[in-house]
Amino acid sequence: FDTTRADQLFDAAGWRRGLDGKRGRDGTTLTIELLTVGSGDMAMEQLVQSALAARGVTVRIRVAEMATFLSTVRAPSKTFDMALTGIPGDIGLGQLSAMFMTAQRGGALDYTGFHRPALDAALVAARASAPANATQAWARVDSLLAAEAPVAWLYHARGVQGVSRRLENVTMDLRGELTTIAQWTRRGGS
Numbered sequence: 001f002d003t004t005r006a007d008q009l010f011d012a013a014g015w016r017r018g019l020d021g022k023r024g025r026d027g028t029t030l031t032i033e034l035l036t037v038g039s040g041d042m043a044m045e046q047l048v049q050s051a052l053a054a055r056g057v058t059v060r061i062r063v064a065e066m067a068t069f070l071s072t073v074r075a076p077s078k079t080f081d082m083a084l085t086g087i088p089g090d091i092g093l094g095q096l097s098a099m100f101m102t103a104q105r106g107g108a109l110d111y112t113g114f115h116r117p118a119l120d121a122a123l124v125a126a127r128a129s130a131p132a133n134a135t136q137a138w139a140r141v142d143s144l145l146a147a148e149a150p151v152a153w154l155y156h157a158r159g160v161q162g163v164s165r166r167l168e169n170v171t172m173d174l175r176g177e178l179t180t181i182a183q184w185t186r187r188g189g190s
Helices: 003-012 043-053 066-074 094-100 117-128 131-148 177-183
Strands: 023-025 031-037 058-064 082-084
Touching (some): 031 066, 043 058, 058 066, 066 082, 117 131
16 A cells, blocks of 8 residues: 555666656566456456556456466466456355465466465464464464465455445545445444
């Protein structure tokens, strides 16, 4: 969320903005391919494209049909820069094991090819942890994923269809209306 820091990191890596506002280095424009499955209005793809364009990065969206998308993202050799897909998560975070456990290599959700023994151990420990220790155990999983960032978790809601006048402090922005849900209150109550 720190756009100033993001710009500094791009600059430090040699990707400087040209007069057109786009980043380049050694005569090459910084262009990233985003692989996705066509889905209606492609709102999330456009949000990613717009956010990176504001940093001077050109994002080209490559739309594939489902079978091509799946064979491309599951291939050992990655032929794309980013892939955007929806993953049905569950409260038990089962999708994390399916995505990152070494034992799940080549499985249905092995899009990244990212497998590490330390992450395997942390996932096993988190699954086996007692409720009192679950937060700490899952924080370990989160820290291992954050350290190497094989994925970025994006959330996009399809939208609130209506809001009661009793609801206060509801703020909308490009990320959706649920980003401020912690601040929502009911008039005359909590």
